[in-house]
Amino acid sequence: MxxxxxxxxxxxxxxxxxxxxxxxxxxxxxxxxxxxxxxxxxxxxxxxxxxxxxxLHASDFRLVLQRPREVLAGTVCHYTIMPLVAYALVMVFGLSPELAVGMVLLGSCPSGTASNVMSFLAKGDVPLAVSITTVSTLL
Structure with a gap:
C-alpha cells in the first residue's frame, strides 16, 4: 500500500x-x-x-526560518498591495458601495489554498508561500 x-x-x-x-x-x-x-x-x-x-520537506521550512525578512516582506506586501489593488479595481470599474466594500475586504483577506497552488504550479517558492499564508492567517 x-x-x-x-x-x-x-x-x-x-x-x-x-x-x-x-x-x-x-x-x-x-x-x-x-x-x-x-x-x-x-x-x-x-x-x-x-x-x-x-x-515539501522539513528542510524547505528550515530555509524559510533562515530568511524571516522574506516572510515579513511578503506579509507586509500582502496587507498593503492587495487592498490597494482591490481599491484601484473599485475605482477603475466604478463599483457600487456594497461591491466596493466586498472587494476591499476580499483584498484584505489572508491568502489560502489557491495562492499556494499557483506558487506550486508556477514552480515558485512553495515553502515561502505557505509560510506567508500561515503568518497572514495568524495575524
Missing part, C-alpha cells in the same frame, strides 16, 4: 500542472460532469493541499 501511495504522489507531483489544466478544460466543456465537486469542495481542497504537502 505504501508503495502505491509513493508512486501516486510522485505521479501527481510531476504532473499536477497538466492534471489541473485537464480538469479546467473538462469543466469548461462538460460542466455537468463536475457538479459533484461542489458538495465535496472541502475534501478536494484537502486532497490538493495534501498533494502539495507531499512535495
Amino acid at each position: 505504501m508503495n502505491f501511495v509513493t508512486k501516486l504522489s510522485g505521479f501527481v507531483g510531476k504532473n499536477l500542472t497538466w492534471l489541473v489544466l485537464l480538469t479546467i478544460v473538462g469543466g469548461y466543456f462538460v460542466p455537468s460532469g463536475f457538479t459533484w465537486a461542489v458538495s465535496n469542495t472541502v475534501w478536494l481542497l484537502g486532497v490538493v493541499m495534501f498533494g502539495m504537502g507531499m512535495t
